[in-house]
Amino acid sequence: MSDPLLGIVRVVTSDDPAFVGAHGAAIQARYQIATTSACIPDQPHGIHDAATERAAEPKILDLAAGLVDGGATAILISCAADPALAAARAALPVPVVGAGSAAAAVALGLGGRVGVLGLNAEPPAPVAAVLGDRLVGSLRPAGVHRTTDLLEPGAVDRAVDAARELVSAGAEAILFACTGMTTIGLAGPIRDRLGVPAVDAVLAGGLLASYAMG
Amino acid sequence: MSDPLLGIVRVVTSDDPAFVGAHGAAIQARYQIATTSACIPDQPHGIHDAATERAAEPKILDLAAGLVDGGATAILISCAADPALAAARAALPVPVVGAGSAAAAVALGLGGRVGVLGLNAEPPAPVAAVLGDRLVGSLRPAGVHRTTDLLEPGAVDRAVDAARELVSAGAEAILFACTGMTTIGLAGPIRDRLGVPAVDAVLAGGLLASYAMG
Numbered sequence: 566m567s568d569p570l571l572g573i574v575r576v577v578t579s580d581d582p583a584f585v586g587a588h589g590a591a592i593q594a595r596y597q598i599a600t601t602s603a604c605i606p607d608q609p610h611g612i613h614d615a616a617t618e619r620a621a622e623p624k625i626l627d628l629a630a631g632l633v634d635g636g637a638t639a640i641l642i643s644c645a646a647d648p649a650l651a652a653a654r655a656a657l658p659v660p661v662v663g664a665g666s667a668a669a670a671v672a673l674g675l676g677g678r679v680g681v682l683g684l685n686a687e688p689p690a691p692v693a694a695v696l697g698d699r700l701v702g703s704l705r706p707a708g709v710h711r712t713t714d715l716l717e718p719g720a721v722d723r724a725v726d727a728a729r730e731l732v733s734a735g736a737e738a739i740l741f742a743c744t745g746m747t748t749i750g751l752a753g754p755i756r757d758r759l760g761v762p763a764v765d766a767v768l769a770g771g772l773l774a775s776y777a778m779g
Numbered sequence: 780m781s782d783p784l785l786g787i788v789r790v791v792t793s794d795d796p797a798f799v800g801a802h803g804a805a806i807q808a809r810y811q812i813a814t815t816s817a818c819i820p821d822q823p824h825g826i827h828d829a830a831t832e833r834a835a836e837p838k839i840l841d842l843a844a845g846l847v848d849g850g851a852t853a854i855l856i857s858c859a860a861d862p863a864l865a866a867a868r869a870a871l872p873v874p875v876v877g878a879g880s881a882a883a884a885v886a887l888g889l890g891g892r893v894g895v896l897g898l899n900a901e902p903p904a905p906v907a908a909v910l911g912d913r914l915v916g917s918l919r920p921a922g923v924h925r926t927t928d929l930l931e932p933g934a935v936d937r938a939v940d941a942a943r944e945l946v947s948a949g950a951e952a953i954l955f956a957c958t959g960m961t962t963i964g965l966a967g968p969i970r971d972r973l974g975v976p977a978v979d980a981v982l983a984g985g986l987l988a989s990y991a992m993g
Contacts, residue, residue: 650890654890654891660889660976661890662888662889662890666887666888666890667888669887669888670884670885670887670888671884671888671987671990673880673883673884673887673909674876674880674881674883674884674885674909674983674987675874675876675987675990675991676864676868676875676876676880677868695887695888697911762874762991768990769888769990772986772989772990773885773888773889775986776885776889776982776983776986777889777976
């Protein structure tokens with residue numbers, strides 16, 4: 566049996582290894598599992614609507630297959646829209662986890678009503694499907710349409726403002742439906758300023774992947 | 780801030796510390812989190828129907844409150860029926876996880892259709908509620924009505940036989956809806972003989988509790 570190795574598919578193109586490896590580093594630090602990360606080509610702004618999701622799907626399948634060939638014993642598609650998840654599960658001989666359905670599953674298991682913070686006013690379909698009637702609503706931070714917008718000045722404050730609206734509407738936890746919110750470390754400010762836990766899609770994905778890897 | 784400590788409520792009465800501590804030992808070994816376990820009084824055969832569940836609920840609330848007073852920073856109600864879960868969440872100032880809804884959530888996040896192996900032909904209500912249309916069906920091993928029946932000779936073989944039926948019906952994973960299946964180490968035989976993964980309610984509960992504890 567091969568050594569456990571989680572292959573992480575990043576859906577934002579970057580030639581910065583630290584950026585590409587950021588989710589893997591967070592998972593490795595939290596769960597002590599080895600990771601290897603790679604990003605799809607030609608999508609510098611990631612997945613932010615139906616067209617960019619469709620464009621990404623074949624690239625994700627290729628990349629995931631390559632990671633398995635390279636020794637990955639499980640795959641995390643590190644995007645809250647779970648792009649290509651069903652196809653990857655059908656095609657690959659290892660467990661495949663999607664960050665979106667993983668985060669929704671973790672939120673379900675922890676109890677309470679959930680507000681979704683993402684790149685659209687609508688939650689990603691797999692997140693909504695898993696949350697069902699536990700979903701309070703979905704918001705995007707003002708001015709944020711693409712994951713890279715989260716790196717702009719003031720984005721953290723605007724994200725906390727949107728989360729505050731969700732809490733006012735009854736949310737007892739905030740689910741990050743964009744993995745860029747992990748990259749900017751948004752869980753801390755949400756917990757500290759609003760007093761509610763955040764379910765981070767990257768860490769939830771790593772959590773379920775670590776379970777699947779035994 | 781207190782040191783992280785998971786308080787585990789066992790719903791089977793025993794004066795054997797190794798038995799009471801078995802779930803905590805499994806969680807501690809897998810997730811490296813400190814645990815402390817205690818069992819409710821006067822239910823040597825645990826929870827196996829509506830009457831025994833009702834009888835257990837006030838005892839579970841008392842026991843969980845005592846564990847929190849003793850320093851627990853999160854609680855796991857280690858029973859797949861999630862007895863007293865909503866009441867404990869409302870009453871206690873720490874995260875509370877139920878083994879049943881946790882296992883169902885983990886199974887959802889891992890994908891595929893799920894067969895439930897338990898003490899009844901019907902799955903526990905919280906497990907069915909979370910699984911929704913991903914639930915294939917529920918079976919109990921022949922001759923097994925109470926968790927303690929799993930300790931009898933031949934119980935592992937009979938449990939694998941029941942799981943085989945669920946796999947024939949389309950299950951891609953087996954969810955253990957009785958924590959006694961953890962106690963007897965049933966995941967190994969299911970994986971080895973049937974080739975499908977098992978989602979263990981105790982380990983899934985520990986997984987989500989470890990997430991909630993940060």
